[in-house]
Amino acid sequence: MTDALYLAETRQRTFEAHVERALDDRVVLDRTCFYPTGGGQPSDTGVLRDPVTETTWRVTGVEKRDTIHHMVDGNPPTAGTSLVGELDWERRYAHMRYHTAQHLLSAVLLEAFDAETTGNQLYADHAHLDCAYPRFSATDLADIEARLNDLVAADLPVEWYVLDRGEAERRLDPERTRLHLLPDSITEIRIVEVVGPDGTAYDRTACAGTHVASTGAIGSVEVVGRETKGTGEERIEFVLS
Numbered sequence: 001m002t003d004a005l006y007l008a009e010t011r012q013r014t015f016e017a018h019v020e021r022a023l024d025d026r027v028v029l030d031r032t033c034f035y036p037t038g039g040g041q042p043s044d045t046g047v048l049r050d051p052v053t054e055t056t057w058r059v060t061g062v063e064k065r066d067t068i069h070h071m072v073d074g075n076p077p078t079a080g081t082s083l084v085g086e087l088d089w090e091r092r093y094a095h096m097r098y099h100t101a102q103h104l105l106s107a108v109l110l111e112a113f114d115a116e117t118t119g120n121q122l123y124a125d126h127a128h129l130d131c132a133y134p135r136f137s138a139t140d141l142a143d144i145e146a147r148l149n150d151l152v153a154a155d156l157p158v159e160w161y162v163l164d165r166g167e168a169e170r171r172l173d174p175e176r177t178r179l180h181l182l183p184d185s186i187t188e189i190r191i192v193e194v195v196g197p198d199g200t201a202y203d204r205t206a207c208a209g210t211h212v213a214s215t216g217a218i219g220s221v222e223v224v225g226r227e228t229k230g231t232g233e234e235r236i237e238f239v240l241s
């Protein structure tokens with residue numbers, strides 16, 4: 001199994017690794033900082049470089065299958081090759097900001113509207129989130145935006161850690177962590193926690209994505225629209241600057 005370095009250290013943008021397997025258009029590495037598409041967060045892109053031959057491969061996508069697969073252009077490097085990987089950092093950092101903002105939005109919607117998040121998709125320059133709610137008014141959206149920007153201004157710490165599933169189910173609020181959405185095969189849960197001003201958790205969610213270390217790094221949040229996504233379901237669109 002590839003050691004997924006991004007789960008512990010989200011700020012690392014370069015790394016050294018060995019090729020474990022080379023397939024037609026992709027490689028499996030022994031360790032990686034490249035995030036694979038999942039949880040509404042797009043994969044990282046970047047380059048892999050062989051420092052001996054100075055050959056470089058563009059990483060065009062990353063997928064989680066049996067383990068993490070890096071799609072590369074051209075003939076992939078062969079098994080055993082030592083490589084240096086480098087992420088397209090601007091893109092990844094934008095994903096981290098958007099993903100953290102999405103956690104805050106999910107928490108605010110639950111807190112203020114009892115609206116549970118049902119889906120989300122983020123990009124490097126915009127994002128949307130779906131939730132169970134009949135319809136938000138313009139005032140609701142303005143209130144949501146103001147609350148999000150208050151949470152950014154408070155610069156709350158964001159922490160992540162792994163819990164045994166049984167412990168997670170005993171200790172954490174099931175509505176907020178949404179552990180019931182995870183397949184039974186998952187026995188260790190990665191928790192992402194936004195720490196409130198009083199030191200207790202403002203929000204805790206089971207999530208394998210990458211996030212910034214404090215809410216201040218998110219930047220200014222603008223709620224740019226809403227649309228109906230079906231009976232009792234709303235989509236909220238937002239951008240960061």
Ligand SMILES: [Zn+2]
Nearest residue numbers: 099192207209
């Ligand atoms: Zn997340």
